Amino acid sequence: MSAIVWVHWEALSEDHPVFSAAPDDARRIxxxxxxxxxxxxxxxxxxxxxxxxxxxxxxxxxxxRPSDVLNDLNSSSVFTATSPDPYIRQEITxxxxxxxxxxxxxxxxxxxxxxxxxxxxxWNKAKKTVLLPTxxxxxS
Amino acid sequence: xxxxxxxNDRVHLGQDSxxxxxxxxxxxxxxxxxxxxxxxxxxxxxxxxxxxxxxxxVDPIAYGRTRNHLDGAVTQLSPFIRHGVVSxxxxxDRVLSSVGSASQAEKMIQQLxxxxxxxxLYAEMGETIWEDxxxxxxxxxxxxxxxxxxxxxLNADTGVAAMDMFIHELVTTGWLHNHARLYLASYxxxxxxxxxxxxxxxxLKHLLDGDVASNNLSWQWVASTFANKPYYFNxxxxxxxxxxxxxxxxxxxxxxxxxYEALHLTLFPNLDPPVPQAAQQTKQKKRRRS
Numbered sequence: 001m002s003a004i005v006w007v008h009w010e011a012l013s014e015d016h017p018v019f020s021a022a023p024d025d026a027r028r029i030x031x032x033x034x035x036x037x038x039x040x041x042x043x044x045x046x047x048x049x050x051x052x053x054x055x056x057x058x059x060x061x062x063x064x065r066p067s068d069v070l071n072d073l074n075s076s077s078v079f080t081a082t083s084p085d086p087y088i089r090q091e092i093t094x095x096x097x098x099x100x101x102x103x104x105x106x107x108x109x110x111x112x113x114x115x116x117x118x119x120x121x122x123w124n125k126a127k128k129t130v131l132l133p134t135x136x137x138x139x140s
Numbered sequence: 141x142x143x144x145x146x147x148n149d150r151v152h153l154g155q156d157s158x159x160x161x162x163x164x165x166x167x168x169x170x171x172x173x174x175x176x177x178x179x180x181x182x183x184x185x186x187x188x189x190x191x192x193x194x195x196x197x198v199d200p201i202a203y204g205r206t207r208n209h210l211d212g213a214v215t216q217l218s219p220f221i222r223h224g225v226v227s228x229x230x231x232x233d234r235v236l237s238s239v240g241s242a243s244q245a246e247k248m249i250q251q252l253x254x255x256x257x258x259x260x261l262y263a264e265m266g267e268t269i270w271e272d273x274x275x276x277x278x279x280x281x282x283x284x285x286x287x288x289x290x291x292x293x294l295n296a297d298t299g300v301a302a303m304d305m306f307i308h309e310l311v312t313t314g315w316l317h318n319h320a321r322l323y324l325a326s327y328x329x330x331x332x333x334x335x336x337x338x339x340x341x342x343x344l345k346h347l348l349d350g351d352v353a354s355n356n357l358s359w360q361w362v363a364s365t366f367a368n369k370p371y372y373f374n375x376x377x378x379x380x381x382x383x384x385x386x387x388x389x390x391x392x393x394x395x396x397x398x399x400y401e402a403l404h405l406t407l408f409p410n411l412d413p414p415v416p417q418a419a420q421q422t423k424q425k426k427r428r429r430s
Contacts, residue, residue: 011224013188038173041345045182045314047167047174049348052186053225055157063170081224084263084353105229107256116264122257123250130253131242134229 004029004075006066006095008088011081011104012053018102022079028059029073031066036087067094106137160185182314182348184219191220195234204247210317211383219315219348221255228252255354262353269356270337272365278330279410285335289342293328301392302378303327314348319381323373325362330372330407331395336363374403 003026005018019028037047054061062069070078077098083089092099108130115121129137157163164181168174184190194217206212220226231252235245262269272282292298296307306324310316316324321343328339336359343359344350360366375396379388390397398406404414 009223012186013225013227015227015230016224032170034170034172037171041173041341042171042350043180043311043314043345044164044167044171044174044178045180045346046348046350047171048164048181049184049186049219049314050223051163051167051170053223054186055163056187056189061170084259086266104224104227107228107232108253110260116257116261119254119257122260123253126253126256127246127250130232130249130256131236131246133233133236137229 002026002075003077003079004070004073004097006031006070006078006080007054007057007059008066008080008083008091009050010083010085010088012050012057014057016081016102016104018079018081021100021102026079027073027075028057029069030054030059030061031069031091032061032063033065034063035065065091067091071096105134107134109138180312180314184216184313184315184348186219186223186225188225191217191225194220195226195231198231198234198238198248200235200239200245200248204244207247207251208319209381209383210320210386212317214317216315221252222349222351222354228256255351258351258353258357261357269352272363273357273360274365276370277364277368278370279408280333282335285329285333287335287338289328289334289338290332293332293334294342298327300327300395301387301389302382302396303393305386310343310346314346316347321358322362322371323378325359326370326372327396329359329363330370336360336365370408372400372403372407374398374400 003023005022005026005028007028007030011018051061071094075097077100078095079100079102080092082101082103092101108126109128110122110125114125157166160181194215197215198217203212203214207214217226217231221228221231232249235248235252236242239245276282276285293303293307296304296311298304298307303324306316306320309320310324325336325339325343328334328342329336336356340356340359343355344352347355357366362371364370373396375388375390375393375398378386378393378396382388387393401414404411
């Protein structure tokens with residue numbers, strides 16, 4: 001089966017580079033995991049807001065744990081957006097197909113060794129690039 | 141636990157709901173954990189159109205001047221940023237294109253950078269983001285704080301008018317001005333002595349932009365478990381930054397009234413008394429002279 005873009009909570013936009021990285025005919029799938037939502041205990045208004053975003057994008061919404069949904073579809077390759085969310089990171093490890101994890105457009109360059117204990121230590125490094133337009137940014 | 145279903149038995153919802161009421165019913169059907177008495181839906185609607193509309197409101201100069209005021213020029217872009225409907229880079233570019241020089245955009249871009257900072261930390265911390273980063277610096281131990289939110293906070297019935305209004309706004313609309321979040325978090329944590337984790341869960345349940353990284357670490361900053369001191373405020377400060385729509389009268393907000401020194405003694409009785417502001421200024425002047 002052709003490629004799939006796994007759309008998750010963190011990247012509800014077709015502008016995300018994950019869509020240009022995937023083949024044009026890739027299916028766009030969102031796994032609606034009721035157990036995960038129950039664990040997060042999101043209120044109705046949160047569920048409505050994300051469903052509005054998903055319907056607006058026109059992605060296919062399938063009930064179930066995303067890794068189960070994607071594995072059942074037997075796709076050869078899955079494209080998805082990066083996320084710091086431990087649930088999403090764990091799901092990525094459970095996908096049997098080849099997974100490409102694509103970053104959002106770069107926002108700021110910060111050296112890896114910067115002390116992140118307080119914001120202004122980060123900001124003193126970030127401000128060298130963060131005030132430049134995205135076309136002048138590089139990933140870090 | 142919900143049993144996994146075979147692929148051909150999963151519900152496909154690729155098409156638009158005919159109207160908002162149908163979409164609300166669909167969201168409820170997909171989310172069996174929702175209680176029947178959870179009925180509030182936000183006036184902020186998800187989707188690209190709402191994000192574009194708010195991007196057009198971006199006014200970095202007015203934002204820099206008024207963002208701390210509850211009726212200031214904020215954009216309500218945060219739910220769209222949280223879910224990646226617009227990226228930080230897209231907002232930054234929009235901000236830069238609306239000013240003559242990058243320095244005029246700095247305040248607003250710095251606020252965007254906070255999200256980038258929290259996200260980077262979350263990637264390193266994972267689930268430990270739910271643990272205290274450091275000990276409380278309030279003169280109290282972790283066990284001195286209640287595990288759960290009291291009923292009167294959940295019901296917006298604390299008797300402190302401004303806090304009740306913020307809670308009501310949070311629960312009914314899913315959005316709260318950042319400064320109001322800090323006031324409410326400080327009230328819960330320090331005036332009511334509840335663990336920050338209980339407050340963080342409450343915010344994540346309701347805020348459309350609720351994001352574990354920004355939310356938990358901001359709560360920890362207020363609590364002092366990710367800062368050098370606790371964040372607290374008094375009624376005078378609340379009055380300075382609240383618009384006319386918030387009831388900040390003394391009569392309806394008595395627990396918040398008092399000087400910072402007096403509140404410090406009440407809220408943190410185990411700590412040394414703070415140096416009064418006047419004495420601090422004299423000390424600074426002396427230091428400058430020497």
